[in-house]
Amino acid sequence: xxxxxxxxxxxxxxxxxxxxxxxxxxxxxxxxxxxxxxxxxxxxxxxxxxxxxxxxxxxxxxxxxxxxxxxxxxxxxxxxxxxxxxxxxxxxxxxxxxxxxxxxxxxxxxx
Amino acid sequence: xxxxxxxxxxxxxxxxxxxxxxxxxxxxxxxxxxxxxxxxxxxxxxxxxxxxxxxxxxxxxxxxxxxxxxxxxxxxxxxxxxxxxxxxxxxxxxxxxxxxxxxxxxxxxxxxxxxxxx
Numbered sequence: 100x101x102x103x104x105x106x107x108x109x110x111x112x113x114x115x116x117x118x119x120x121x122x123x124x125x126x127x128x129x130x131x132x133x134x135x136x137x138x139x140x141x142x143x144x145x146x147x148x149x150x151x152x153x154x155x156x157x158x159x160x161x162x163x164x165x166x167x168x169x170x171x172x173x174x175x176x177x178x179x180x181x182x183x184x185x186x187x188x189x190x191x192x193x194x195x196x197x198x199x200x201x202x203x204x205x206x207x208x209x210x
Numbered sequence: 211x212x213x214x215x216x217x218x219x220x221x222x223x224x225x226x227x228x229x230x231x232x233x234x235x236x237x238x239x240x241x242x243x244x245x246x247x248x249x250x251x252x253x254x255x256x257x258x259x260x261x262x263x264x265x266x267x268x269x270x271x272x273x274x275x276x277x278x279x280x281x282x283x284x285x286x287x288x289x290x291x292x293x294x295x296x297x298x299x300x301x302x303x304x305x306x307x308x309x310x311x312x313x314x315x316x317x318x319x320x321x322x323x324x325x326x327x328x
Contacts, residue, residue, distance in 0.1 A: 133312040133313045134313065137315075139255075144305055146318075150313065156314075190257070192313050197271075198257060199257045204255070
């Protein structure tokens with residue numbers, strides 16, 4: 100199973116918005132509403148930011164939002180803050196034979 | 211509060227096996243499955259599979275099938291990941307994580323660095 104495709108990098112100035120894409124196939128992203136997004140700071144464990152495409156766990160700021168269209172899911176970070184600078188990974192369920200799959204990761208830089 | 215605490219770093223020779231533990235607290239262990247994810251140095255996250263803490267059912271990524279074994283000890287609220295026939299490419303940080311739902315890993319261990327070197 101190949102990894103989901105994400106852009107290697109994205110950036111924005113404080114207060115701006117940045118959107119990260121996560122492209123899969125009809126067998127994973129497009130086939131299920133089970134897409135999650137994780138934030139990972141250097142040397143730290145990942146943190147769940149979005150699950151089931153659009154849902155935010157308690158404690159995650161509403162500046163983070165998720166969406167999906169066809170085989171591509173997206174994470175938008177609005178009102179960028181310095182602490183949002185991190186790596187972001189998407190993940191999708193890919194059916195009972197495959198299981199889960201992660202994306203290639205996107206490094207977000209706050210300029 | 212929910213916590214997942216993993217065992218310490220390991221150094222292994224090629225061909226050996228490694229067993230990583232993931233002790234949990236702060237929730238009912240048998241309700242949630244435990245997933246295992248690894249990350250090679252400077253690389254992306256890689257899903258390895260999961261174990262149901264309740265009934266012990268497992269699902270392994272095809273990449274690791276035959277080389278990885280997940281187990282759990284309900285009495286100790288602890289999950290284990292054993293990877294055999296280690297090679298240099300297995301050098302990575304191995305994470306355990308609690309699943310709140312499908313693909314929703316809401317609490318993570320601190321990670322265990324496994325280094326494979328002759």
